[in-house]
Amino acid sequence: MPFVNIKVTQGGVTADQKQELIKGVTQLLVDVLGKDPRTTFVVIDEVDTDNWGIGGQSVTELRKQGT
Amino acid sequence: MPFVNIKVTQGGVTADQKQELIKGVTQLLVDVLGKDPRTTFVVIDEVDTDNWGIGGQSVTELRKQGT
Amino acid sequence: MPFVNIKVTQGGVTADQKQELIKGVTQLLVDVLGKDPRTTFVVIDEVDTDNWGIGGQSVTELRKQGT
Amino acid sequence: MPFVNIKVTQGGVTADQKQELIKGVTQLLVDVLGKDPRTTFVVIDEVDTDNWGIGGQSVTELRKQGT
């Protein structure tokens, strides 16, 4: 009965890519820990680049600076 | 001082239902653990059905298949 | 398919009380939103009082001061 | 490699204020624990006032009542 939360920055993640993430991480938990996929939940959060910081700066700022 | 996070799929949850969830879970913590409701926080996250997976498939896909 | 995370301070929460929290919050989601209990997850986190802060002070400190 | 999640109610938080929160909390982790800012992540969640409860009521309701 695992629960997986994946946080990524918002922008251009397609429904197909989300489906691939859900399928891939569920299979990983089957392969590594023998978990039952029927009770494996995955929740994807897409976070605005203004709201995600690394190294003390927002991703919006970092992208403007080309880093 | 409990903190409760409730994640549900998005779609049609009304402000009244949210109010009922907040009231109900706060009262539960009073009844079971004797917690002070004034310092009990509840945060509800509504998640797009594309972003929630069970059994390796998104809820969007599962609903299309009628399961 | 709701997911609920309950965070409380550590100390004296019995297995029976945890069972009551799990049962109560699951029933609340059935009653208010008509959710299927079989795919309702509840995870309880017990947090050391040194690691929980309110008003800028740890709960350990607040309890020493009798507040 | 700290990870910090800040949840606040939605409404009027500017990109500059978010930048100040990201910078401030990253610096705090440098100052207190000597953490490397390059691997310090901050994610800010803005929560609808209908979806945040205190004392058994939503913040939307509390603000209507002027409390």
Place this chain on the structure above:
Amino acid sequence: MPFVNIKVTQGGVTADQKQELIKGVTQLLVDVLGKDPRTTFVVIDEVDTDNWGIGGQSVTELRKQGT
């Protein structure tokens, strides 16, 4: 810069299995979204079976009943 949190029930997860989960989910984010592995974080939480509920019962209880 993804952040992934994996919650599983406690009991017998080895350091090697944790390493496989970390490696596998990081690679998945590279493959599906082209994310930089150097800024991909994975945090695994192991949850006591008393503290995890499904269908209104703790996993401890469910295992006693052989379900």
Place this chain on the structure above:
Amino acid sequence: MPFVNIKVTQGGVTADQKQELIKGVTQLLVDVLGKDPRTTFVVIDEVDTDNWGIGGQSVTELRKQGT
């Protein structure tokens, strides 16, 4: 009514340092957003280095390799 969760790797974080983190982040939310400290919660999670991954490797492994 902000809620802040700080995740750091386990090991040697003292009660005084936790108190400084709680005080500092609460003050930051007062200074930047004018939040009421009495309803500002901070929860610190200390994560085993086996359970935290960066770049596809656990922090335990990374430290062995001197990186």
